[in-house]
Amino acid sequence: MEILKLTDKNIQDEHICCAISDKKCRNGYEKKKEWLKKEFKNGYNFQKVDVRGKVFIEYVPIESSWLPLIGKNFMVINCFWVSGQFKGKGNGKKLLEQCLADSKDMDGIIAVSSDKKRPFMSDPKFFEHQGFEIIDEAQPYFKLWGLKTNPNAKFPKFMESAKSGNCTNNKGITAYYSNTCPFTEFYTNELLREYAKKKNIPLEINHIKSQEDGRKMPIPWIINSVFYKGELVSLEMKVERHLNKLIG
Structure with missing residues (x-):
């Protein structure tokens, strides 16, 4: 099985793996494609x-990453998923090798x-098996895994502002999401709104639309996160x- 690279020229004719046939996420699926086309220009x-x-x-190169990271000349894995019948057949290693090949002029991943x-998070056991090590941590359970290709390089770190595990709004539900995932638009903007309305709970939704927004996150995660009274509840x-x- 060959590896196919998506570009602004073939993305309209190719699927992006997630939410392929999920009709309720069709809007989010198209928004993810639009987001990709813009970010292709940034490497x-x-x-x-x-x-x-x-x-x-x-x-993506760390310089163009939306995650709250400090560092330079490292490649950042955003999303890495091998599921179902394709697991256990070397596909994960094959994809990681492609990432390494594209990072040959960098200090690591x-x-x-x-x-x-x-x-919605990559399996840490896979990274450990491939030689990655934990290079930083953030509350409540985030780990930054790193693999150097230049032994003299300095590993990147999480921004201190993303390490507390809490958001500033301590009233009701606070959600953050970006269009880096095709599922977020429906589950955050529709289902979560319906839930908050049904429970009569204050709801604040923050749409991460730029690198600047992402680097202001209170946790090192931009796909989707939900807080209740300021405390992180779930990334699902x-x-x-x-x-x-929590609410009862």
């Missing part, structure tokens, strides 16, 4: 195994994950059960 990469499934990796496998899209445990 963003979307590489996928040429199959109809979730087998892909996304990465970094990726944000956590203390264990969590939804379906947060009702998480919120119900």
Whole structure:
């Protein structure tokens, strides 16, 4: 199976792996494509195994990353997903090798994950198996994994402002999302709004629209996050059960 690189010339004819046939996320799917076309100009990469499934990796030079990171000359893995029948067949390693090849003039690669496998986050066990090490941490469970190709280089770090695990709004629900994922538009702007209205809870939704917005995040994550009374509740899209445990 070959690896296919998406570009502004072929993206209209190619799928972007997630939400391929999910009609309710069609709007978010198209917004993700529009976001990709803009970010391709900043060195963003979307590489996928040429199959109809979730087998892909996304990465970008740290200088163009939207994550709250401090550093230079490292490649940042944004999203890395191998699912279903495509797992356990070397596809993850193949995609990582492509990232390494595209990072040959850089000092290494970094990726944000956590203390264990969590939804919408890359598996930390995979990174550990491939030689990555934990180079920084942020509350409540974020880990920055790094792999140097230049032994003399200095690893990047999380911004201090992204390490507390709390947001400034301590009333009701606070959500952050970006169009870096095709699922966020529906689950945040529609389902979460409906939930807050039904429960009569104040809701603040923050749409991350730029690198500047992303680097102001209170956690090192820009895809989707939900806080309740200032405390991080979940990075998942379906947060009702998480919120119900707290709200009752």
